Amino acid sequence: MMPVSITYPAGRVVWRGRTDWGLMKQATDLDVEEALRRCAAGDAGALRAIFEREAPRMIGVAQRIVRRRALAEEVVQDSFVQIWRRAASFDAARGAGRTWIYAIVRHRAISILRDERRLELDADGDPTATVSEESSDDIVTKLSDSSSLRRCLEHLEERARKLIVLTYVHGLSHTELAAREGVPLGTVKSWIRRGALALRECLG
Amino acid sequence: MTDRDDDRDALAAEYVLGLLGGAEAADVERRMASDAAFAQAVAAWRVRLADLDMTAVPQQADEALWSRIASGLALPSAAPAATRAAPATQSGLLSWLWDSLAFWRGLSAAAVAAAALFVMLVGLRPAVVAQPAFVAVLTTDAGRPGAVMHAYADGRVTLIPLEMAPIPQGRSLQLWSISTAKPAPVAIGLMDQVRTIRLDLRNLSPDQIRQRFAISVEPFGGSPTGLPTGPVVMQGAMTPAN
Numbered sequence: 001m002m003p004v005s006i007t008y009p010a011g012r013v014v015w016r017g018r019t020d021w022g023l024m025k026q027a028t029d030l031d032v033e034e035a036l037r038r039c040a041a042g043d044a045g046a047l048r049a050i051f052e053r054e055a056p057r058m059i060g061v062a063q064r065i066v067r068r069r070a071l072a073e074e075v076v077q078d079s080f081v082q083i084w085r086r087a088a089s090f091d092a093a094r095g096a097g098r099t100w101i102y103a104i105v106r107h108r109a110i111s112i113l114r115d116e117r118r119l120e121l122d123a124d125g126d127p128t129a130t131v132s133e134e135s136s137d138d139i140v141t142k143l144s145d146s147s148s149l150r151r152c153l154e155h156l157e158e159r160a161r162k163l164i165v166l167t168y169v170h171g172l173s174h175t176e177l178a179a180r181e182g183v184p185l186g187t188v189k190s191w192i193r194r195g196a197l198a199l200r201e202c203l204g
Numbered sequence: 205m206t207d208r209d210d211d212r213d214a215l216a217a218e219y220v221l222g223l224l225g226g227a228e229a230a231d232v233e234r235r236m237a238s239d240a241a242f243a244q245a246v247a248a249w250r251v252r253l254a255d256l257d258m259t260a261v262p263q264q265a266d267e268a269l270w271s272r273i274a275s276g277l278a279l280p281s282a283a284p285a286a287t288r289a290a291p292a293t294q295s296g297l298l299s300w301l302w303d304s305l306a307f308w309r310g311l312s313a314a315a316v317a318a319a320a321l322f323v324m325l326v327g328l329r330p331a332v333v334a335q336p337a338f339v340a341v342l343t344t345d346a347g348r349p350g351a352v353m354h355a356y357a358d359g360r361v362t363l364i365p366l367e368m369a370p371i372p373q374g375r376s377l378q379l380w381s382i383s384t385a386k387p388a389p390v391a392i393g394l395m396d397q398v399r400t401i402r403l404d405l406r407n408l409s410p411d412q413i414r415q416r417f418a419i420s421v422e423p424f425g426g427s428p429t430g431l432p433t434g435p436v437v438m439q440g441a442m443t444p445a446n
Binding site: 044047048051055056057058059060061063064065069072073076077080081084094095096098099100102103105106110111113114138139141142143144147149150164165167168169171173174192193196197199200203 | 210213214217218220221222223225226229244247250251252253254255256257258259260261262263264265269270272273274276277279391424425430
């Protein structure tokens with residue numbers, strides 16, 4: 001990644017901390033599929049490598065759903081247990097290793113959100129929640145320019161795009177979406193269904 | 205595509221989007237075990253939407269979390285210890301606590317309880333004022349005070365901008381902790397607008413809190429690499445308030 005070449009507020013570009021570019025390269029280059037194979041063979045160092053490379057973003061993904069930092073860490077802790085125990089069932093033919101890992105994180109986060117009813121305290125008043133809800137447009141903008149998902153989401157009807165992105169990223173339910181949009185539950189369901197099938201056609 | 209294919213794919217999409225409740229999700233998972241075409245449809249949706257996971261802003265993952273994972277799995281201690289960041293700088297007691305599953309389990313429950321209690325206290329008495337334990341003045345290149353950070357005994361930190369230009373369009377300001385115990389700066393907060401923010405530094409050790417903090421300009425949503433990529437606009441060190 002090239003440094004951002006802007007000056008702000010009016011000074012020179014200065015960084016006085018220490019950065020370890022070697023560490024960054026090593027972390028970026030982690031082969032997740034290979035690490036999962038090593039986990040399946042009982043190599044704890046491979047699990048540690050996945051932790052170092054992926055745990056920060058796993059916490060980020062979990063926290064967008066469960067909002068509270070403590071719960072997000074619990075999600076990630078549970079996910080690593082699953083990764084370690086189920087690594088042998090990872091099937092590279094079904095998708096990348098990273099996709100498998102994040103499916104585990106999202107599954108655990110949504111299960112806490114839907115079933116465990118531990119989110120009764122409003123996250124807005126929670127000092128440990130440092131992640132606020134992002135708009136669907138902001139999220140789509142963060143997708144890489146070369147992402148076909150971005151291109152296809154941008155081709156969807158606006159309301160379908162919004163519902164699909166907010167649901168996936170923040171774990172909103174049909175009921176919450178219907179309340180927000182002020183439309184019946186059945187309408188939300190049919191918008192999402194139509195949007196999902198249009199997305200499938202676009203993405204193949 | 206037949207209607208039946210559409211029904212199957214729409215249900216798989218709802219499942220992957222996280223829209224299904226406990227009972228419906230359990231039905232879907234049973235079907236995945238017995239219906240290969242349906243399991244394939246679910247896998248395809250996971251692949252289609254996976255890029256969205258990469259839009260999450262990475263959060264600090266510290267050694268305490270790894271210790272809980274390693275202890276919970278009873279992993280061979282040699283593997284994580286070899287790569288642990290800074291055990292040599294910790295006192296014997298701290299090292300012991302680091303490794304003690306019971307301690308971290310207890311702390312985790314206590315942290316959740318404390319968070320709940322704090323929410324209630326804030327709800328009842330929004331004007332509670334505490335004395336900060338540490339203060340940092342972050343200064344700009346020109347040596348002018350740009351922001352003040354207050355760290356409280358319970359681990360909360362506030363960052364109050366004093367003199368900051370608006371954040372450039374399409375950029376975010378990111379706050380970093382720079383510690384000699386860590387090989388690289390650690391991202392601890394993201395600001396998409398200039399305002400007072402609250403951070404939770406309960407997971408940083410006192411040694412880390414005493415370290416330097418810096419704010420850099422990053423692409424919107426934070427550094428894509430997990431390390432500072434843009435110019436540092438201000439920085440400073442925490443010092444005890446008294």
